[in-house]
Amino acid sequence: MSKSQEYASRAEAVFLPNYRPAPVALDRGEGAFVYDVDGHRYLDLVAGIAVSALGHAHPALTRAVAEQVNKIAHTSMLYLNAPAVELAEKIIGTCFADQLYFCNSGAEANEAAIKVARRAAWDRGDKDRVRIVSFVHSFHGRTYGALAATAQPKYHEGFGPMPEGFDYVEPGDPEALAKVVTERTAAVIIEPIQAEGGVREHPPGFLAAVRQICDAAGALMIVDEVQTGFGRTGRMFAHQHEGVEPDIMSLAKGIAGGLPLGAMVCRAEVGKSLVVGTHATTYGTNPVACAAGNAVMGVLTQPGFLEQVDAVGATLRAGLTELGLRHRGAFTAVRGKGLLIGAELGPDVGFDAKALVEACRAQGVLTHVAGPRVLRLVPPLILTEGQAVEGLQAIDRALSTLM
Ligand SMILES: Cc1ncc(COP(=O)(O)O)c(C=O)c1O
Structure with a gap:
């Protein structure tokens, strides 16, 4: 049994059933990547549901928090x-x-x-x-x-x-x-x-x-x-x-x-x-x-930061639109602004957004849903163009396993 699976069964015993977490216990993060307790690495395109704006273990954040908690x-x-x-x-x-x-x-x-x-x-x-x-x-x-x-x-x-x-x-x-x-x-x-x-x-x-x-x-x-x-x-x-x-x-x-x-x-x-x-x-x-x-x-508020959010978001949206076409109508609409992105599954797609999230995870990328038919990407705002492309390649592979 992996360490994550062990935590999953212990969690089931002690947590109320209002959440259904993936059987993955996250241990640490670095920039746009997170690692589970078994050492698997994932590209994080969900950021704890649009929260971890600076990604994980950003030096400015860790310094500020450590200094303050010490005071x-x-x-x-x-x-x-x-x-x-x-x-x-x-x-x-x-x-x-x-x-x-x-x-x-x-x-x-x-x-x-x-x-x-x-x-x-x-x-x-x-x-x-x-x-x-x-x-x-x-x-x-x-x-x-x-x-x-x-x-x-x-x-x-x-x-x-x-x-x-x-x-x-x-x-x-x-x-x-x-x-x-x-x-x-x-x-x-x-x-x-x-x-x-x-x-x-x-x-x-x-x-x-x-x-x-x-x-x-x-x-x-x-x-x-x-x-x-x-x-x-x-x-x-x-x-x-x-x-x-x-x-x-x-x-x-x-x-x-x-x-x-x-x-x-x-x-x-x-x-x-x-x-x-x-x-x-x-x-x-x-x-x-x-x-x-x-x-x-x-x-x-650093100069150019929000422009970068805009540009990386545009790359993700264009990439998802292209994937939707290439995988025969997998996505019929790609919506959102900046790094708040939703890709709606086509009406003929025989799986739901949750299944796609699981398939993405198997390909090393964390994503989320927004309702049953929408894949949601809300990555850290520090995501780079190269990481966006890496994410799209993983979503491409995930779609190939499902379509
Ligand atoms: C637009 C909006 N308002 C309010 C909330 C609730 O926030 P919280 O979960 O921090 O209570 C959410 C959470 O997803 C949200 O997306």
């Missing part, structure tokens, strides 16, 4: 710490926002976003303005508020009653949205690209239409950039491709390159509603996570 690992918000203040300043310097709140995950960032949107209306005396509008195929997290905003019934099943006050609408249809957004709407929440829901892009101009519909109805606009943020799409934040500014943005995943950190950022006019005592979390502003965040920001 102080936790302060709570009873006291300040320098890495958190510095990271907040850097994030705010790259976007529309004035202020932020640090938390630990994407779901928590969305909880804070929903709460601040409702509270801001309440503070204005607009006490019926409580409804949150979200889009079919969205994904905002698994805690109750974020889950209620996630307009995919399969995630709600058996967990009812859901919190009240959520409305759902098809994405890409401004007229339908305008009917749902009313004087009772506190906010509309939207992912600039619906990542978990199948790497679905909105039609050009849709984010601007959401902004305009929110403004007309007096509602706030929340962009959920948990997956699309921090350079993932080739811009610091994906809504910046469209030149649209939201009121609130939720962040997590790539923000700290693998340490648990999230943030809800917003305009001061909105955020002023979270007065002392209204919202908090023990680990918010954790200095180790924030030191990691500063290291990530340092790399992401």
